[in-house]
Amino acid sequence: MQSVLLSLSFLMMSAWGLQAEDLKSPNGRLAMHFEVDGMGCPVYTLSYKGKPVIKRSRLGLEAEGFSLREGFQLQKAETATFDETWKPVWGEVSSIRNHYNELAVTLHQPKDDRTIRIRFRLYDDGLGFRYEFPEQKNLVYFVIKDEYSEFAMAGDHKAFWIPGDYDTQEYDYTESHLSEIRKLMKAAVTFNTSQTPFSPTGVQTALMMKSADGLYINLHEAALVDYPCMSLELDDKTMTFRSWLTPDAQGKKGYMQTPCQSPWRTIMVSDDAREILASKLTLNLNEPCALKDVSWIKPVKYIGVWWEMITGKSTWAYTNDLLSVHIGVTDYTKVKPNGTHAANNDKVRRYIDFAAKHGFDQVLVEGWNIGWEDWFGHSKDYVFDFLTPYPDFDIKALNEYAHSKGVKLMMHHETSASIRNYERHMEEAYQLMNKYGYNAVKSGYVGNIIPRGEHHYGQWMINHYLYAVKKAAEHHIMVNAHEAVRPTGLCRTYPNLIGNEAARGTEYESFGGNKPFHTTILPFTRLMGGPMDYTPGIFETRIKNVNPENNSFVHSTLARQLALFVTMYSPLQMAADLPENYERFMDAFQFIKDVAVDWDDSKYLEAEPGRYITVARKAKGTNNWFVGCTASENGHMANISFDFLDPKRKYTATIYADGPTAHYEKNPQAYTIKKMTVTNKSRLTLRAASGGGFAISIIEQ
Known part of the structure; x- marks a missing residue:
C-alpha cells in the first residue's frame, strides 16, 4: 500500500532578490544551505546534527563553447515533501519508505539566456542532487567538457578507497587519511587486464569515510543513465573532492540533448555505521519498476x-x-x-x-x-x-x-x-x-x-x-x-x-x-x-x-x-x-x-568499516532468520541480542563458528557447530577469528 503526501510552495525571485534557500531532512538532523554567490555560481553546504559534513562547495558544468558554472541568477525555487512506501521485486526488506524534502532551484544566465535546474532531495540518511537541462532555444545539443560538482570535506577524514580508473574497480581497498592518498596511490594501482588510472589523487565511488568526530560519510551516485560514470578527484590541500567524469575515445565527457538530466550525486551521513549499511537512498533516487510483468524474476x-x-x-x-x-x-x-x-x-x-x-x-x-x-x-x-x-x-x-x-x-x-x-x-x-x-x-x-x-x-x-x-x-x-x-x-x-x-x-x-x-x-x-x-x-x-x-x-x-x-x-x-x-x-x-537469498527484513546489528559487520536477515515469507558476521585480520568479539525475533516464538539456532584455534592463514578450516534454543530475550557472545566470522541459522520451532 502506498501513501503519497505532496506539498508545493513556489517563490519567484528577481535578479536583485533573495539568492539563498535552506532545506532540512524530515527528521531535521540534516540541514542544507544553497545560494548563488557573487560570481553567479551555485554553492551548497550540508550539516548533520549541527556538525559540518560538506563545507561551502560549488556546483556546475563546463560545456564545449560555453560555461554552466557562473553568471547565474536564482530565478525560481520550488519546495516539496514526498512520502511513499514501495515494494521491491526482491531485496533486503519487503518494503521501502521513500521520504524526502525537496528543493528545486531554477538558475538563469541572462547573458546567454540559458537555464538549468538543480534538484536537491534531502532524506534522513543523506542528500541527493542532480542537474536538469530543460529544452530551450539556446541549449539543445551540447557536449560536456567537465562537471564541477564539489564535495568539500570538513576534515582530513579516514577513507576506504580504490584508485580512480576508467576501466576497472577490481582493486584492493586502502585505508588511509585523505591527505595520504597521493603517497599511497602508486602501490594501490595493481595490475588488471584493462585499467586506466587517471590521477594520483583520484578515487572511485562509492567512497566511504569516517571523520575524527565520529561521522560516517559516503559519496556515490544514483540512476546512472546516458551519462559517464563519476569518479572523484581530490584537492589534498583543501580536502575537496570534485566530480571527475569518464571520457570517451576523443576525450569528451558526454553528449547531451535537452531535455535531459545528470545522475544523482549522493551524500550519505550518519553517526552510526549501521545506518549507512541500511540506507535505501540510492534505490529511492531511481525510477520505479519499468517492467509490467515481473513474475519471471526469481532470486x-x-x-x-x-x-x-x-x-x-x-x-x-x-x-x-x-x-x-x-x-x-x-x-x-x-x-x-x-x-x-x-x-x-x-x-x-x-x-x-x-x-x-x-x-x-x-x-x-x-x-x-x-x-x-x-x-x-x-x-x-x-x-x-x-x-x-x-x-x-x-x-x-x-x-x-x-x-x-x-x-x-x-x-x-x-x-x-x-x-x-x-x-x-x-x-x-x-x-x-x-x-x-x-x-x-x-x-x-x-x-x-x-x-x-x-x-x-x-x-x-x-x-x-x-x-x-x-x-x-x-x-x-x-x-x-x-x-x-x-x-x-x-x-x-x-x-x-x-x-x-x-x-x-x-x-x-x-x-x-x-x-x-x-x-x-x-x-x-x-x-x-x-x-x-x-x-x-x-x-x-x-x-x-x-x-x-x-x-x-x-x-x-x-x-x-x-x-x-x-x-x-x-x-x-x-x-x-x-x-x-x-x-x-x-x-x-x-x-x-x-x-535464503530473498528477505523480508534485515537488521544490521554491529558495523565498523574495515573491522566487522554483523547482520541478521529474515527469510522471505517465513519466521526464520539468518545471521552472518565478517571480521578483519583483527578478529571481533560480537555481542548479539536476539531482540529482533518474534517475542511469542521459540527458535532453534544452529551456530557455525570459528574454532578456538581458527585463523584465516594458519588454520582456516577450524570450525565448530552447535545448536541451542533462543528467544527474543536471548543474548550471545561469539568470537570471530582473524579473517574469520560466523553464521547462524535461526529456525522457528
Whole structure:
C-alpha cells in the first residue's frame, strides 16, 4: 500500500532578490544551505546534527563553447515533501519508505539566456542532487567538457578507497587519511587486464569515510543513465573532492540533448555505521519498476563450472592445437581435445546432479561455446557468436537433463569487451536461451573495449549495459554483468538486473588474495549501489589442493565463507567451490543449503568499516532468520541480542563458528557447530577469528 503526501510552495525571485534557500531532512538532523554567490555560481553546504559534513562547495558544468558554472541568477525555487512506501521485486526488506524534502532551484544566465535546474532531495540518511537541462532555444545539443560538482570535506577524514580508473574497480581497498592518498596511490594501482588510472589523487565511488568526530560519510551516485560514470578527484590541500567524469575515445565527457538530466550525486551521513549499511537512498533516487510483468524474476542460488578454471585446474578452451579461431570457419571436429576442457557433458551432468540433490536453482557453465582458444589479448572484433557449443557440450541434451532434475542451466556470455560483436549477436543469443529454457545470463567484459579507445565507464558503454538489460527483459532473462560499471540502483527500475561484479570478488583469492578486511568494506562501498555476485563459499582455502601449481590461498576462514551469504547481500548467490570440496564438509555445507537469498527484513546489528559487520536477515515469507558476521585480520568479539525475533516464538539456532584455534592463514578450516534454543530475550557472545566470522541459522520451532 502506498501513501503519497505532496506539498508545493513556489517563490519567484528577481535578479536583485533573495539568492539563498535552506532545506532540512524530515527528521531535521540534516540541514542544507544553497545560494548563488557573487560570481553567479551555485554553492551548497550540508550539516548533520549541527556538525559540518560538506563545507561551502560549488556546483556546475563546463560545456564545449560555453560555461554552466557562473553568471547565474536564482530565478525560481520550488519546495516539496514526498512520502511513499514501495515494494521491491526482491531485496533486503519487503518494503521501502521513500521520504524526502525537496528543493528545486531554477538558475538563469541572462547573458546567454540559458537555464538549468538543480534538484536537491534531502532524506534522513543523506542528500541527493542532480542537474536538469530543460529544452530551450539556446541549449539543445551540447557536449560536456567537465562537471564541477564539489564535495568539500570538513576534515582530513579516514577513507576506504580504490584508485580512480576508467576501466576497472577490481582493486584492493586502502585505508588511509585523505591527505595520504597521493603517497599511497602508486602501490594501490595493481595490475588488471584493462585499467586506466587517471590521477594520483583520484578515487572511485562509492567512497566511504569516517571523520575524527565520529561521522560516517559516503559519496556515490544514483540512476546512472546516458551519462559517464563519476569518479572523484581530490584537492589534498583543501580536502575537496570534485566530480571527475569518464571520457570517451576523443576525450569528451558526454553528449547531451535537452531535455535531459545528470545522475544523482549522493551524500550519505550518519553517526552510526549501521545506518549507512541500511540506507535505501540510492534505490529511492531511481525510477520505479519499468517492467509490467515481473513474475519471471526469481532470486537464484547456484553452483557452477567456474572455480576450477579460475584456479587453473581446468580450461575454458577445448583444444590446445589452434593458434587462432575464425568463427563459422574453424572446424572443431578436426582438432584434438586438450583433456582439460571443463564444460563437457559428463562434468556438467555431475554438477546438475549435485545441484538437484542439494536444492540449488541453477548451474552456471563457462567455456561452453567455441572461440576460447584466442579470446583474450588480441583486440579481436568477431570473437564469439554466443550460439555454437563445443563438440563435447550437448546444449539440448544437457538442458533437458537439467530440467528433468528441476534445475536450470545459467548461460554465460563473455564478450571479451567486443561490444559491436555482442550487440550483433544479442538477439539470436537471447532467442537461443529462450529455446533451451535459460532464464539468467552471466555476461562479462574482460579486456579493453572495442570500439578501441572507449572505456568501460564512459557514456557509450553505460548506454550499452542498459541496452543489454532492457533487451534481456524482452526475453524474460535476468542479467548478472561482470566487468561492467558499478551499480547505481538501477535494479529498482529494471529488477532483472539481478547482479553485478564491479569489484574484486572471490576469484582474486586465486590470483594472490584479497586483504582480510575486504569483506568488511565492500558493503559500505560497492554494495551501496546494488548487489554483488561475490561468489562466496570456498571451503578448500589452499588453492594448491585444487591446482598444485597455484600457491594462492583464500584470506578467510571457512566459517566466514558461510557468513558471506548473509553479509554480502545479493539475490544471486553462488556456492563457488567444487562439489567434492563441499562433500568433505557436509555439516558446514548445510548452512549454504539452508540460507535464503530473498528477505523480508534485515537488521544490521554491529558495523565498523574495515573491522566487522554483523547482520541478521529474515527469510522471505517465513519466521526464520539468518545471521552472518565478517571480521578483519583483527578478529571481533560480537555481542548479539536476539531482540529482533518474534517475542511469542521459540527458535532453534544452529551456530557455525570459528574454532578456538581458527585463523584465516594458519588454520582456516577450524570450525565448530552447535545448536541451542533462543528467544527474543536471548543474548550471545561469539568470537570471530582473524579473517574469520560466523553464521547462524535461526529456525522457528
